Amino acid sequence: MGQLSFSDVDPRADPTLRETTFVVVDLETTGGRASGDRHDAITEIGAVKVRGGEVLGEFATLVDPGRAIPPQIVALTGITSAMVYDAPRIESVLPSFLEFCRGAVLVAHNAGFDMGFLRAAAERNQVPWPKPPVLCTVALARRVLTRDEAPSVKLSALARLFGASTTPTHRALDDARATVDVLHALIERVGNQGVHTYAELRAYLPDVTPAQRRKRHLAHSLPRSPGVYLFRGPSAEVLYVGTAVDLRRRVGQYFNGADPRTRMKEMASLATAVDHVECAHDLEAGVRELRLLAAHAPPYNRRSKFPHRWWWVTLTDEPFPRFSTVRTPRTDSAVGPFRSRADAFDAAALMARFTGVRTCTNRLGRKAFHGPTCPEREVSPCPAVRDADAQTYAAAVADARALIDGRDGRPLAAALSHIADLAERNRYETAARLRDHAAATIDVLWRGQRLRALSTIPELVAAKPDGDRGWHLAVVRHGQLASAGVAPRGVPPMPVVDALTAAAQSVLPGPGPLGGALVEETALIARWLGQAGVRIVRADAGYCSPIAAAGRWAHWAATARSARLAAEQLSASRLGSELLGEPHPTREQLFGRPGVDRLLRPRETGLPRGNPLGVAG
Known part of the structure; x- marks a missing residue:
């Protein structure tokens, strides 16, 4: 006899799709960032509760985001700040919405976006998140439809494909109603393939290749702790580097179809081993990931692999310095990094224009004067003072350095x-x-000034609450993470801080921006220090931005x-x-009448034969 399923014990435990209650939800927001220091907020919630093809109820409300709605969002959704002025806040709306969804499967088009905003709002307002089952119609459409049938899985495209009764309008309730029609059409498709219950639908969704299934054992030996993982190929080369809060769960997702990206399926099929590094907390994991990316440049990672390919703007070392775009600056007083040389050139041109630094490329000696060899141009002239010696020109260079610093x-x-x-x-x-x-x-400029302020501190110790009355600890030296640890609840943190400081890595600043530290590492540490609840335990020098910073x-x-x-x-x-x-201005606005010298009046011939001295003659 085979293993019993829940439906064998209790038929109600595995309801059919027709018996399953779905709540299809759509959100409108002020932007795309659900969490973080500068997170965006929900402006509208729309939801439709359905079961067996029948609508059981609808939920719709505007939400006051507590801030102005950006103009591009107003143009997209039509929701203005005036419309949400008297609307309830999310802390009042969220409990009612969760009650409306109780016991149902939440459905959304691109569910990660909507669920991310709802979970983040619940966390910020201390509302318990019930962890409902979630179904994404984007993932379902990609699994059910071929690319020939549906080149795009946008809601508007699927609504047209299935002839939805409601047209998506970037308003929450309209989009939720359109998603209901898309959901029903997709469920009808999977029903023809023998999928009749929600459990069968969840099992049907992952598109797992046989090669992926054969590699699932690679995740079994990993710990359930935060850290960094490295996928290795047949020659022990590093294929991919990532971070995880739970290493075993995250790595296992590459083998069960949870990640639909084609290149990730290919990477998982090639992998022969998975190495890992356990970390104390998320900051250490993020820093180790950046360092491993810079060291190995894994082929399946797309970001942070080639920091040496960035561009910087720096002042040249000559009697009459000018701004120059370089790959590897040798001084800390540099502006960047820029992803393209064109962006670096535009920034250099703007700074030169308003500081008086020359843009001409002639080499000038210490006893020369700027001007005689500098071409005079009416368009984009050289902004430096003409007929200036090196001492006079030095004032503009000092202004440029002061701007950068x-x-x-x-x-x-x-x-x-x-x-x-x-x-x-x-x-x-x-x-x-x-x-x-x-x-x-x-x-x-502002980013560089903030990071430079952090990189100049010989040692800084910071602590962040771990959410369980403990502390995540970090020792930062010259903008680099030198040591990391945890002081759990009940453990005095200061002895742990002293031990981490004593065992921390020695960091000697080198030439170049930020003393040789990876820009992304210092930026990650700066963002971590700026999070709510982080405390500076001690610092050798003051941690502050310059007084006239950008x-x-x-x-x-x-x-x-x-x-x-x-x-x-x-x-x-x-x-x-x-x-x-x-x-x-039009011709009439310039000359006050049509034509030239009244020769081309309406209904007149083009050639004024009676006026041989006219323009046409």
Whole structure:
């Protein structure tokens, strides 16, 4: 006799799909970041409860996100800040919504997005998350439909394919109703393949190759602790590096179809072994991952593999320095990194323009003067003072170094003032281009100044609550993680701190930006230090940003990015060409009448035979 299933013991434990209650939910939000320090918020919830093809109820409400809705989101959804002004907050809506969903399977199109926002909102508001079963119609559509039948699995495309009764409009309830029709059509398809219960549907979803199934034993020996894992190939080469809170569970997902990416299936099929490094907490795991990526450059990882391919902007070492874009700067006073040389060049041009650093490329000796060999141009002239000797020119170089180090923000203030002046003179396209360059430059300057402030501290010890009355501890030296550990609940943390400090790695800063530390490692540590609840236990020097850092314009840069996204969306929909373009007056506006010298009036012939001295004659 075979092993009994739940349905053999209790038929109600394995209901058919027709007997299963589904709650199809859709959210509208202010952006795509569900968690973190600058997380986005929910603006609307729409849900439809169905069973056996019948609608049992609907749930719909606007939600006050507690902040202004970005213009690009307003253009996409039509939900404005005024519409949600009197709406309830998420802490009031979430308990009612969870009660509406009790006992049902939650369904969403791209469920990871919607469930991520709901879980994060529950965590922030101390609302217990019931961990309901979740079904993603994107994953189901990719499993059921061929690419020839459905090249795109977007909700709008599937709604057209199945003839949904409701058209998706980027409003929560409309999209939820459209998803109901898509769900029913997909369930009808799988029913023809012998899938009749929810348990059978869950087993049907993973698209696992036989090669993946044969490798499932590789995850069995891994611990259920946080750490880093390395997939190795037939020649012991590193194929892929990743981090996990639970190593065994995460690695096992590569062999059970939970990760639908084709390249991950290929990687799992090639793997012959999985190595791991247990870590004290998520920060140590993230740092070790970055270091392993830089060391091995695994072929199946897409990020952080080639930090030496980035571009930097630095001042040249000569009597008349100028900005130069380089791969490996030799000084700490560098701006970057940039992913493309074009972005680095734009930032260098903007900084040179408002600091007075020359852009001409002539080599000038110590006793030379700037100007005689510098070509005079009306368009994009060299911003340096002409006929200046090295001592006079040194003032502009000092301003540039002060801007990079965060000791003088006047060049950025001048750039923003110039952008405002261009807009007042109706030169909108020129102002928009300069705005985009200024926003990108502010972002990279502010990031570099924050990271440089951390990299100059010889030693910093920080602690973060672990959620169970214990502490995650980190020892940071010159922007690099030197040691990590945990002080569980009931263990005095300071003796653990002393032990970690004594055993910490010695870090000697080298030449180059951040003393030779990986930029992404220092950035990861800075983000960790900025999380809620993190405490600085001790530091050899003060941890602070420069007094005139670019951070004071960070909000302006964020607003500029939102304006650029809104302009792109308006341009794509062909609604904003007249509003965003510079004025192009018509011929009649310029000359006051049609034609030239009244020779081409309406209904007149093109050749004015009676006027041989006219333009046409």
